[in-house]
Amino acid sequence: MEEKKAVVSVLGKxxxxxxxxxxxxxxxxxxxxxxxxxxxxxGYFTMVLIADISGENCDFDRMGEELNALAKTLSVQIRLxxxxxxxxxxxx
Amino acid sequence: xxxxxxxxxxxxxxDKQKLDVRTITMGINLLSxxxxxxxxxxxxVYDKICFSxxxxxxxxxxxxxxxxVPIVNKRISVTPAALISGGMKDPVRLALALDKAxxxxxxxxxxxxxxxxxxxxxxxxxRLIDSMPEAFSSTExxxxxxxxxxxxxxxxxxxxxxxxHVIKELSEKTAATRGFGCAKLxxxxxxxxxxxxxxxxxxxxxxxDLAINVGVSGPGVVASALEQVRGMPIDRVAEMIKRxxxxxxxxxxxxxxxxxxxxxxPFGIVDLSLAPTPAVGDSVARILEAMGLEACGCHGTxxxxxxxxxxxxxxxxxxxxxxxxxxxxxxxVSEDAGMISAAKIGALSVEKLEAMTAVCSVGLDMIxxxxxxxxxxxxxxxxxxxxxxxxxxxxxAVRLVPVPGAxxxxxxxxxxxxxxxxxxxxxxxxxxxxxxxxxxIPAPLNSLKN
Numbered sequence: 001m002e003e004k005k006a007v008v009s010v011l012g013k014x015x016x017x018x019x020x021x022x023x024x025x026x027x028x029x030x031x032x033x034x035x036x037x038x039x040x041x042x043g044y045f046t047m048v049l050i051a052d053i054s055g056e057n058c059d060f061d062r063m064g065e066e067l068n069a070l071a072k073t074l075s076v077q078i079r080l081x082x083x084x085x086x087x088x089x090x091x092x
Numbered sequence: 093x094x095x096x097x098x099x100x101x102x103x104x105x106x107d108k109q110k111l112d113v114r115t116i117t118m119g120i121n122l123l124s125x126x127x128x129x130x131x132x133x134x135x136x137v138y139d140k141i142c143f144s145x146x147x148x149x150x151x152x153x154x155x156x157x158x159x160x161v162p163i164v165n166k167r168i169s170v171t172p173a174a175l176i177s178g179g180m181k182d183p184v185r186l187a188l189a190l191d192k193a194x195x196x197x198x199x200x201x202x203x204x205x206x207x208x209x210x211x212x213x214x215x216x217x218x219r220l221i222d223s224m225p226e227a228f229s230s231t232e233x234x235x236x237x238x239x240x241x242x243x244x245x246x247x248x249x250x251x252x253x254x255x256x257h258v259i260k261e262l263s264e265k266t267a268a269t270r271g272f273g274c275a276k277l278x279x280x281x282x283x284x285x286x287x288x289x290x291x292x293x294x295x296x297x298x299x300x301d302l303a304i305n306v307g308v309s310g311p312g313v314v315a316s317a318l319e320q321v322r323g324m325p326i327d328r329v330a331e332m333i334k335r336x337x338x339x340x341x342x343x344x345x346x347x348x349x350x351x352x353x354x355x356x357x358p359f360g361i362v363d364l365s366l367a368p369t370p371a372v373g374d375s376v377a378r379i380l381e382a383m384g385l386e387a388c389g390c391h392g393t394x395x396x397x398x399x400x401x402x403x404x405x406x407x408x409x410x411x412x413x414x415x416x417x418x419x420x421x422x423x424x425v426s427e428d429a430g431m432i433s434a435a436k437i438g439a440l441s442v443e444k445l446e447a448m449t450a451v452c453s454v455g456l457d458m459i460x461x462x463x464x465x466x467x468x469x470x471x472x473x474x475x476x477x478x479x480x481x482x483x484x485x486x487x488x489a490v491r492l493v494p495v496p497g498a499x500x501x502x503x504x505x506x507x508x509x510x511x512x513x514x515x516x517x518x519x520x521x522x523x524x525x526x527x528x529x530x531x532x533i534p535a536p537l538n539s540l541k542n
Contacts, residue, residue, distance in 0.1 A: 035093060037096045050093065084350075085343065088346045
């Protein structure tokens with residue numbers, strides 16, 4: 001099966017549990033985390049997470065909706081995008 | 093593997109610098125709809141468009157969601173209407189069918205109410221051109237164009253003369269919206285067959301049954317990249333623009349291939365044009381100013397624009413497998429916040445814009461002029477632009493809006509992506525005798541390439 005990857009980016013004010021809650025949504029949606037990196041730049045939490053979304057029970061749209069709902073609760077910005085956009089812009 | 097800094101930089105391009113794909117335009121060939129029965133023709137046109145484009149808007153929205161990049165418009169371009177209207181006495185019926193199909197499929201615009209008369213015109217062409225004021229004033233989403241010249245054929249001055257009157261009539265018929273109908277009509281020289289941008293899009297006779305053409309955008313991304321080369325020599329500026337244009341175009345290429353795959357329709361081209369919008373941070377004029385011009389339109393603007401246009405092509409051409417359409421920087425006045433303010437303070441004149449059109453895509457675009465401008469003056473402006481296109485082997489266009497009742501300096505609001513524009517002054521001396529001669533300007537020497 002073709003491997004599909006997605007990038008989840010989280011930007012916002014740091015608070016407890018962001019990583020746990022975001023990765024929980026991914027877990028529930030059958031996405032497998034391949035890489036995760038996070039830093040805090042002057043109090044602002046920045047996380048970029050790459051996940052394999054080719055799992056059988058992985059529904060991209062549903063996961064996006066759940067992350068949107070989580071973003072509202074946490075008052076942070078969460079974005080779910082297919083990884084091709086980043087690959088194509090920086091690699092030939 | 094993607095790095096976090098690449099992710100953050102793309103997010104910044106989308107959020108702050110207004111990176112977007114300006115349009116996915118589906119080209120639909122309507123030659124198979126020809127019929128000797130007017131009603132049947134209109135029905136076939138409506139059915140073919142609605143069937144072919146049934147998934148266009150939904151697919152565009154899904155791609156937008158998947159990649160997280162805005163796709164501003166989903167549009168349709170069709171075979172030039174004059175080629176299929178046959179013996180139709182009243183082509184407005186066809187205009188209404190096209191407009192209705194656009195509404196049903198949910199696209200923002202449908203282009204192709206078009207006649208190609210660069211050498212001469214058929215009766216159908218003349219009827220279609222004569223119907224344009226009625227067609228564009230009685231429809232919502234229909235756009236069209238007339239090609240009145242080409243490098244190979246010269247300039248059809250009789251059609252040029254007619255178009256001056258058509259634009260005036262259309263402006264008067266849409267006086268309630270300040271002549272807005274004229275924003276839906278472009279007069280071309282060297283029109284291209286695979287342009288995805290409105291109002292000039294049509295699906296040329298050399299095209300296949302269906303095609304997916306994509307227009308990219310991103311003037312804001314270029315302007316902000318130039319911050320990094322502030323004060324450096326101009327060749328560094330050109331390099332920076334090339335690199336940025338590459339990234340922008342890759343997004344277009346990705347979206348085009350994905351749309352083509354999902355809709356199962358052949359990929360046509362990516363159009364490399366930098367298309368501004370009236371939004372702050374989405375302006376071509378601001379790129380020129382970032383190169384060191386006090387205001388767009390001052391001396392030096394043509395040189396800066398030539399560099400920009402060339403560097404965008406050099407960067408973009410490597411990023412896409414098929415490049416086409418208009419592919420150059422657009423300089424519409426009302427649709428570009430920087431152009432609007434340059435025109436307002438008197439830095440930008442119609443004469444300077446004309447010079448700029450010699451080095452970029454496409455022409456005198458979305459310029460508001462006084463409502464009492466004589467038809468022959470509009471024709472003469474079209475002739476001047478066509479001459480630049482004909483001699484320089486490039487596409488040029490005129491999309492002027494004579495605003496009924498407005499005078500030089502008045503601000504006109506068109507709304508949405510069409511923006512607003514100050515009414516600009518034109519020469520008060522008359523070209524009437526020149527325009528009244530009609531006939532055809534012979535093809536130039538540089539057309540003899542064989």
